[in-house]
Amino acid sequence: MxxxxxxxxxxxxxxxxxxxxxxxxxxxxxxxxxxxxxxxxxRAEPKKGGRLRVGLAHGSSTDSLDPATYLDYYMGTVGWGALGNGLTSFDETGNVKPDLAESLEPSNKAARWAFKLRKGTEFHNGKSVAAEDIVASIRHHMGDGSKSPVKALLAQISELKADGDTVVFTLAAGNADFPYLLSDYHLPIMPMGENGQADWASGIRTGAYVLNKFVPGVNASMTRNPNYHGTAWFDEVEVLSILDPVARQNALATGEIDYMDRVDVKTLRFLERNEELEIDQVSGYGHYTFPMNVTAAPFNNSDVRKALKYAVDRQEIINKILGGVGDAGNDNPIARNIKYAIDPMPAHTYDPEKAKSLLAKAGFSNLKLELSASDAAFTGAVDAALLFKNSAEKAGIEINVIREPADAYWDNVWLKKPFIASFWHGRPTVDWFLTYAYAAESNQNETFWKNPRFNELLVEGRSELDDKKRAEIYAEAQQLLHDDGGQIVLAFPRYVSAHSKKVAHGDLIPGWDVDGMKIAERWWASN
The missing domain is CATH 1.10.10 (Arc Repressor Mutant, subunit A)
Structure with a gap:
């Protein structure tokens, strides 16, 4: 031919x-x-019209439109990616760019940041976006009563004020990465209500789509915002929660949905044979983990934690669960494609004899544990836990795998039980992710690990503008986490998704799945 x-x-x-x-x-x-x-x-040329139906591996009956409660890609894709905008966002190269902001200007060694708002932007109800709305939206996550996942990130803000069409952030110390933090999917801008608080309950935002119906744990349906300041191609978008990977694949094959995330790589070959489908793979910052609560026995013993890190065969999990599509972790949660990332030594590779000696040092001749897992954590999490059970037996560790229900896993198991399967999206900067997931004051710290030196390093690195010194600071922080932390980083998988050829897209945003959670805005109908 x-x-x-x-x-x-x-x-x-x-x-x-x-x-x-x-x-x-x-x-x-x-x-x-x-x-x-x-x-x-x-790729067909973009044109307006059609309907996009997205099936995602997350979603729970406890989901809420309150962005302070967002836990996963489902609400990120709905409440931030489709309905909303942040002050900043990412482009196709993974770099931060202004979104609702028109420009951003640092001063005082990056301890002061001024964000001038884009002109002509409106909320779904026609109200113009004002600096006071930005202030209310950010403050929604701050304060003593806040349980927001980004509370620890925003703690560095010492003053926040509106100044005409500009929002001014004064930080406790300089932070060259601060614009990245404001692109977090927990920070969509909401209208300020009459009480001076952000109005999250109405679902009114600034985004490409307007909410019609939201059923937690089931679906969210939306229609195009005719007054959107950017581009939006589809007439309608529906995002469905389909937790089971087989059910998602069947829905895609039968045309019930146009896109599915978290393709089970064991079935990837079958999907590739379907000429009506297209497969995408994106290297991101996400990683699969088995976190331990270091305040609970026996995980409060550092040698027990180290023994478990040597007792898991990560490469076997990658080969059998991920189909070889991913890289083995080494108990550093910072992806290797992020600036300042290191590969700590010694490498925590499978070594049952080393694990045995560490257990003996901790005073254990054998060890019995329970490990809670669900595929809600990541596709294949239960099978990965069973492989861990088998590899750990050779080290004298008996693991009882508890199969947890998928629904409300993040509410009933995560942060509740001491040894579980988990997944992190990761973040594009070292400071952002380490502060978000491992700082002592973070309410997302699933290991409950608190190391004074580690927290000192975060503060030092955030305000250090000398590149070489900053690299040294973050290297020490990652090494501490590797050596003493409570996370077992199994693997850095690639995001594998599938979609009907009836929809199309441009270059995908790296780092986060579902096209940076902006699929509703960035994709279009191809015929």
């Missing part, structure tokens, strides 16, 4: 990427050029 014929078939959605690349290579193109050519032909 000639390359021109192959190109026409790709444009019509009648040729797979694999077949096109084979033909293109035979015609003299390199593999990289062939892949780029396929992508350029396969």
């Amino acid at each position: 000639e390359i021109n014929t192959a190109e026409r078939l790709v444009k019509k959605g009648r040729m797979s990427r694999r077949d096109f690349i084979q033909i293109a290579i035979a015609a003299g193109l390199s593999a990289g050029a062939a892949n780029l050519t396929f992508t350029s032909y396969a």
